[in-house]
Amino acid sequence: MLANIQPLDRVFLELGPITIYWYGVIIGTGVLLGLFLAMRESERRGLPKETFVDLVLLAVPIAILCARAYYVIFQWDYYSKHLAEIPQIWQGGLAIHGGLIGAIITTVVFAKIRGLSFWKLADIAAPSIILGQAIGRWGNFMNQEAHGGPVTREFLENLRLPEFIINQMYINGEYYHPTFLYESLWNVTGFFLLLLLRKINLRRGELFLSYIIWYSIGRFFIEGMRTDSLMLTDTLRMAQFISIVLIIAAIGIWIFRRTKGLAKERYLD
Template sequence: MWVHPQFNPVALQLGPLAIHWYGITYLAAFGMFLWLANLRVAQPAPAARGWVKRDVDDLLFFGVLGVVLGGRLGYVLFYKPAYYLANLGEVFAVWKGGMAFHGGLLGVILAMALFARLRGRSFFEVTDLIAPCVPTGLAAGRVGNFINGELWGRAADPSLPWAMVFPQSGSTLPRHPSQIYQFLGEGLLLFVLLWLYARKPRLTGQVSGMFLIGYGMLRFAAEFFREPDDFLGLRALNLSQGQWLSLPMIAAGLLIWWWASRRRPA
């Protein structure tokens, strides 16, 4: 049986400056987005819409603000509002961990809406461009979760070859390494599917809708193996809060894809 190695969350200490693994994974996520987005604007469909490489730098700036602010505030509001209300000084202590994908998604939506307005583009034209570049960032975030030994999985059959003990959980139960499942599903698998889907010309909004559908379904499935946080009370019908938050995402993706499919191409 595997045992989580309990990595030091600090990757490098330079005097009083501590560089955390979690921060490095975010830096890697933004770097991969920059690389993939530059490849994306060179594809025939985005290039035909007038996208150029200099747009990518501005998109990254808006995206970073949306991800960091939205992800952190989403975690604060969705998961531990009472704790952070009593500890306001820790609200923006992102180096201690605690980012919510659904909050980050809302933050990116607002940031991209602002970018679209400033550039005179439609909102879905912007999100269709960036959607295939997002899953690798999600994969990097799950690597950070694994290094930190957080968001461990539910108890697993001891005979499962990759079952792992997470001492951080306070028990010696073998568990599913759910961070790895999410890395492979919401990260790599979703990236491959979306990248291949977006390579062909699509109607405005279809790529964005497919992203919401794909992520929502893969996250919903992963939650069956991920241990729900003890401080969350929303578990109606034996579904976790992550699953309840994924359902409207899937519904919105289906609605957007259907709406986009019925529109005439510009």
């Protein structure tokens, strides 16, 4: 019976020589939905409707390049021998932390050129980013990657998972932890938490910092379950290290901005 379990088709559509993969479709869906939400919120905050369209057109390509570069750098032993595979992002291998770095730098420059507050843009974008990450993890699901260690089928059934998820977690003769799902659910929870925090009227920048803290806490623990992590040392995963740095940095920036009077404006001002 197990031998008959077939993974879901990674290909969404084939148009002659052009192959469109589910991985790209899912990530693209996350980007578009996030953009739609950010556009609605930016209008409510008094920004021109096209502000986030212009930002996304710059930030998304740069974020993808940075996400791939980050992954390739830490897997250079492999990619140095397989240079032709470096552009093949449809196979997976986009590091979210690399993408975040690229997106943040792009937004800082964009805000400076447009004469806008980086923190205002970041607060508006925070729920969109974490929702996009939640959706994007299903691209990993289709590629059967970003999973945890081996488990039994009974374990997965006890989680009350639908059959298609259980079957997709059957890889090379074993079942695995669906860590993609754990992180997706954590991010969806974070999305609704950020929507609630909007009503509290935090000081400017603190909604974005809340996103950084929430995402990093979940990523630290879920990353510890994965089997395909980029490793910093024999025991510490790179994503765990970055998560710790981000949590400390976000809390430090939060305190610094308040004590120095740099966070007088509030999100809803």
